[in-house]
Amino acid sequence: MASSFTQHDFGTQAKNHPFPMDVSSISIDSLTPDRLKDFRLHLFSHLQTTLEIEQLIDIFYRHLKQLIPVSGIEYNHADKMIDMHVGRISKHRCNYQLNMSQQQFGDIAFTRSKRFSEKELSTIESIMDVIIFPLRNALKYRDALSTAMIDPLTGLNNRGAMSIALTRELERTRRHEDQDMSLMMIDIDHFKTINDRYGHLSGDDVLRQVARVIQQSIRASDACFRFGGEEFVILVTNTHLAHSRTVSERIRVAIEEQVKLPDKDLKVTASLGLAHYNGESDWPELLNRADKALYSAKQQGRNCVVTSLVKKPQSTFAE
Numbered sequence: 001m002a003s004s005f006t007q008h009d010f011g012t013q014a015k016n017h018p019f020p021m022d023v024s025s026i027s028i029d030s031l032t033p034d035r036l037k038d039f040r041l042h043l044f045s046h047l048q049t050t051l052e053i054e055q056l057i058d059i060f061y062r063h064l065k066q067l068i069p070v071s072g073i074e075y076n077h078a079d080k081m082i083d084m085h086v087g088r089i090s091k092h093r094c095n096y097q098l099n100m101s102q103q104q105f106g107d108i109a110f111t112r113s114k115r116f117s118e119k120e121l122s123t124i125e126s127i128m129d130v131i132i133f134p135l136r137n138a139l140k141y142r143d144a145l146s147t148a149m150i151d152p153l154t155g156l157n158n159r160g161a162m163s164i165a166l167t168r169e170l171e172r173t174r175r176h177e178d179q180d181m182s183l184m185m186i187d188i189d190h191f192k193t194i195n196d197r198y199g200h201l202s203g204d205d206v207l208r209q210v211a212r213v214i215q216q217s218i219r220a221s222d223a224c225f226r227f228g229g230e231e232f233v234i235l236v237t238n239t240h241l242a243h244s245r246t247v248s249e250r251i252r253v254a255i256e257e258q259v260k261l262p263d264k265d266l267k268v269t270a271s272l273g274l275a276h277y278n279g280e281s282d283w284p285e286l287l288n289r290a291d292k293a294l295y296s297a298k299q300q301g302r303n304c305v306v307t308s309l310v311k312k313p314q315s316t317f318a319e
């Protein structure tokens with residue numbers, strides 16, 4: 001491992017946190033080569049307990065704090081769009097680039113309000129490599145997870161990713177009274193005819209275009225998933241029903257106006273079912289209402305949006 005130091009500061013500040021193993025008495029002043037070896041071993045064994053990058057950085061931070069008072073650690077990996085921190089970000093920082101065998105594992109920065117001493121910096125450098133292997137494994141795990149979550153045709157998150165996201169979002173919505181969410185189910189109209197008439201490759205092209213148009217019509221905080229075949233699900237967070245209706249109508253119009261096949265006289269439309277959170281205990285219940293609303297949209301002639309309305313306490317109807 002070659003980690004390269006790019007900048008440093010000097011100063012001190014300490015905070016006590018219980019050390020998770022039996023080296024709590026260790027300090028930078030009493031750090032003999034043997035004690036450093038022990039420290040590295042303890043740290044390494046803790047880092048091996050997780051494949052979550054955020055937890056890795058947190059473990060590294062909590063251990064390092066026993067030796068050197070740092071207020072926070074930043075970790076980022078531009079290629080993988082990771083940018084996180086634990087603790088508090090302060091004025092002074094020292095940065096390291098994490099490399100091994102010409103592979104990049106991102107950048108790590110240690111921060112606090114006072115400058116770091118030379119001794120502190122050399123101590124940080126002497127334990128920095130311990131995080132490299134666990135971090136490499138965590139990055140690989142993250143890559144594998146995200147590959148498994150992506151639909152290769154459209155590049156959208158797939159049904160597996162949807163299940164995770166909806167479980168999390170419904171939990172959040174249930175916990176916070178001021179939060180709201182909607183689900184939309186979108187189905188391309190007469191898609192079988194498009195396939196039959198123009199071939200599967202053209203059908204695939206339409207699917208990709210619809211995915212792109214949907215993504216362009218929603219906020220970055222919302223999410224679109226390929227549910228399967230020619231069906232898509234959209235999670236609209238932190239919004240009220242009126243806004244969700246506006247978004248679904250915007251998507252319907254955008255599909256009608258923008259999705260085209262070159263040199264083909266083709267009109268692509270989609271039907272949408274919208275359901276707004278109404279105290280459901282799980283997301284399949286909410287999705288089921290969106291699905292029923294979508295069915296009504298198909299019944300009403302397609303190329304339209306139907307909202308599932310719930311009259312308290314129980315009866316559901318579509319408008």
Ligand SMILES: Nc1nc2c(ncn2[C@@H]2O[C@H](COP(=O)(O)OP(=O)(O)OP(=O)(O)O)[C@@H](O)[C@H]2O)c(=O)[nH]1
Nearest residue numbers: 187188189190191192193195200201203204229230
């Ligand atoms: N090209 C392509 N076609 C797909 C893909 N996945 C599913 N399909 C096709 O999508 C079509 C879905 O057709 P249907 O469920 O009958 O629905 P529809 O023709 O859209 O009719 P309505 O939904 O009632 O408007 C089937 O012909 C599937 O073969 C895919 O990845 N690529």
